[in-house]
Amino acid sequence: MILVMIYLFLQNFQNYKRGMSKCEQCIIKQFNSLKSLTKEELVRISSCKTSKVIKKGEVIFEEGDTLNGVYCVKDGVCKLSKLSENGKDQIVKMVVKGQLLGQRSLISDESSNLQAVALNDMEVCFIPKSEIIADLQKNPKFSFDVLQDMANDLKEADDIIVNMAQKSVKQRLAEALIYINDSFGVNPDGTLSVLLSREDYASIVGTATESAIRVLSQFKKEGLITTVGKFIKIEDLNGLRRVE
Amino acid sequence: MILVMIYLFLQNFQNYKRGMSKCEQCIIKQFNSLKSLTKEELVRISSCKTSKVIKKGEVIFEEGDTLNGVYCVKDGVCKLSKLSENGKDQIVKMVVKGQLLGQRSLISDESSNLQAVALNDMEVCFIPKSEIIADLQKNPKFSFDVLQDMANDLKEADDIIVNMAQKSVKQRLAEALIYINDSFGVNPDGTLSVLLSREDYASIVGTATESAIRVLSQFKKEGLITTVGKFIKIEDLNGLRRVE
DNA sequence: AATAAAATATGATATTAGTCATGATTTATT
DNA sequence: AATAAATCATGACTAATATCATATTTTATT
Numbered sequence: 001m002i003l004v005m006i007y008l009f010l011q012n013f014q015n016y017k018r019g020m021s022k023c024e025q026c027i028i029k030q031f032n033s034l035k036s037l038t039k040e041e042l043v044r045i046s047s048c049k050t051s052k053v054i055k056k057g058e059v060i061f062e063e064g065d066t067l068n069g070v071y072c073v074k075d076g077v078c079k080l081s082k083l084s085e086n087g088k089d090q091i092v093k094m095v096v097k098g099q100l101l102g103q104r105s106l107i108s109d110e111s112s113n114l115q116a117v118a119l120n121d122m123e124v125c126f127i128p129k130s131e132i133i134a135d136l137q138k139n140p141k142f143s144f145d146v147l148q149d150m151a152n153d154l155k156e157a158d159d160i161i162v163n164m165a166q167k168s169v170k171q172r173l174a175e176a177l178i179y180i181n182d183s184f185g186v187n188p189d190g191t192l193s194v195l196l197s198r199e200d201y202a203s204i205v206g207t208a209t210e211s212a213i214r215v216l217s218q219f220k221k222e223g224l225i226t227t228v229g230k231f232i233k234i235e236d237l238n239g240l241r242r243v244e
Numbered sequence: 245m246i247l248v249m250i251y252l253f254l255q256n257f258q259n260y261k262r263g264m265s266k267c268e269q270c271i272i273k274q275f276n277s278l279k280s281l282t283k284e285e286l287v288r289i290s291s292c293k294t295s296k297v298i299k300k301g302e303v304i305f306e307e308g309d310t311l312n313g314v315y316c317v318k319d320g321v322c323k324l325s326k327l328s329e330n331g332k333d334q335i336v337k338m339v340v341k342g343q344l345l346g347q348r349s350l351i352s353d354e355s356s357n358l359q360a361v362a363l364n365d366m367e368v369c370f371i372p373k374s375e376i377i378a379d380l381q382k383n384p385k386f387s388f389d390v391l392q393d394m395a396n397d398l399k400e401a402d403d404i405i406v407n408m409a410q411k412s413v414k415q416r417l418a419e420a421l422i423y424i425n426d427s428f429g430v431n432p433d434g435t436l437s438v439l440l441s442r443e444d445y446a447s448i449v450g451t452a453t454e455s456a457i458r459v460l461s462q463f464k465k466e467g468l469i470t471t472v473g474k475f476i477k478i479e480d481l482n483g484l485r486r487v488e
Numbered sequence: 489a490a491t492a493a494a495a496t497a498t499g500a501t502a503t504t505a506g507t508c509a510t511g512a513t514t515t516a517t518t
Numbered sequence: 519a520a521t522a523a524a525t526c527a528t529g530a531c532t533a534a535t536a537t538c539a540t541a542t543t544t545t546a547t548t
Binding site: 082084085086088090092103104107108110113114136137138139140141143144146147148150151152153154155157158159160161162163164165166167205206207 | 326328329330332334336347348351352354357358380381382383384385387388390391392394395396397398399401402403404405406407408409410411449450451
């Protein structure tokens with residue numbers, strides 16, 4: 001009981017500290033478009049941003065939600081997914097530390113077309129819409145940077161379309177493992193640091209959960225990966241690259 | 245022989261006229277981001293643009309090409325596709341009259357990730373990179389407009405990913421027919437005005453040409469469409485919408 | 489008009505992936 | 519620690535789609 005209280009206090013204290021931290025000094029902004037803002041703009045944004053801790057599994061926003069700002073991801077990873085008419089969720093993109101979340105809806109001034117769910121504990125800063133929009137319309141360097149970011153997302157989306165249309169489940173799953181390995185890294189023991197359920201793998205790849213499980217089992221038999229519970233360790237990266 | 249000469253002369257004359265036409269007065273710009281440029285910017289762009297007629301089947305640019313500008317499509321339709329590792333082309337997007345072509349590569353300052361091929365005779369204006377980039381960096385209204393355009397492309401791409409991953413070939417082909425009907429319209433006799441080969445349909449849907457043909461035959465049997473040669477006429481739009 | 493080439497069509501068969509059932513583990517809850 | 523719930527795993531079967539073969543039709547070329 002006492003321990004729980006201490007724990008809650010510490011968490012709140014950390015939040016408090018985070019709420020106080022300044023965008024101007026934040027290292028994270030180096031990785032996204034916010035780096036193109038001027039010192040003054042950052043100070044202004046800093047004063048109206050709110051910091052949040054989001055727990056694993058928590059929904060950040062739902063499909064159809066109106067987003068009143070963007071999230072700057074300070075730590076953790078989340079998935080962006082869309083519910084298909086057949087009732088299955090399709091993961092469209094994963095967003096990591098350093099990236100912005102929710103830009104698209106903000107720019108289109110539409111409700112979100114995607115749902116965002118935390119894949120591990122996250123720290124994010126929420127920046128209200130009005131601030132960002134104002135900067136987009138005043139600071140051409142910033143808006144060009146956001147534009148480049150979006151152009152990159154679009155290119156990645158094109159690649160995913162081609163993969164979905166032309167590659168087998170086995171190939172797509174192999175590529176998903178490589179992508180997760182390369183983008184999010186591994187734990188000290190070599191297992192993939194982002195822990196996904198088999199269902200998540202299925203909805204990245206666009207297949208039935210059973211099929212994803214089966215293919216992972218096959219990869220295991222072939223020595224391409226090993227598993228410890230839900231943890232997956234890539235044993236033969238080049239082997240995965242050669243999967244057909 | 246004489247007829248050929250007259251024909252060539254007329255075509256050149258038309259080209260000449262087109263080269264002379266002014267962006268400021270062009271109706272087409274209303275449909276894309278160019279509408280956000282000032283009168284002065286449009287005059288400047290007008291003076292350095294070149295008009296081109298592109299014949300059906302002609303390649304506008306290849307995957308890997310360096311684009312030195314964007315195309316404003318004055319008439320006609322083209323397909324944007326990407327070659328998959330399995331040797332098949334996947335159509336990622338179709339671009340019609342009124343839209344811009346090649347923005348993404350220009351903004352990322354990368355070579356094109358896609359190939360563009362005319363699906364019917366086209367008229368385009370080519371605007372050199374330097375002009376557009378200058379305006380993007382000076383005119384925030386313009387760059388915000390391009391940003392909105394790109395955000396919309398990204399949303400569409402997300403939808404395609406979900407469809408590819410979760411829907412059957414039959415459903416995807418039905419949706420492709422509806423899309424082509426709604427976006428590009430029909431001829432006086434009711435047939436789809438954009439004439440695609442069965443192979444094109446296959447590479448929109450992401451399936452084998454034979455499968456596309458088979459599904460079209462099935463739609464025909466079910467009375468959803470009729471065909472006259474390669475021409476397709478939608479007979480039951482709601483039926484197509486209900487395809488499972 | 490005759491021929492060649494390309495595109496469309498369809499059958500037979502193989503492969504891939506989905507579905508349903510059931511059991512084994514793992515994880516959460518009481 | 520015991521129970522329930524969720525997740526993972528695998529088998530058996532079915533459905534969807536790809537591949538290969540081969541006509542048939544349409545379009546282009548001589």
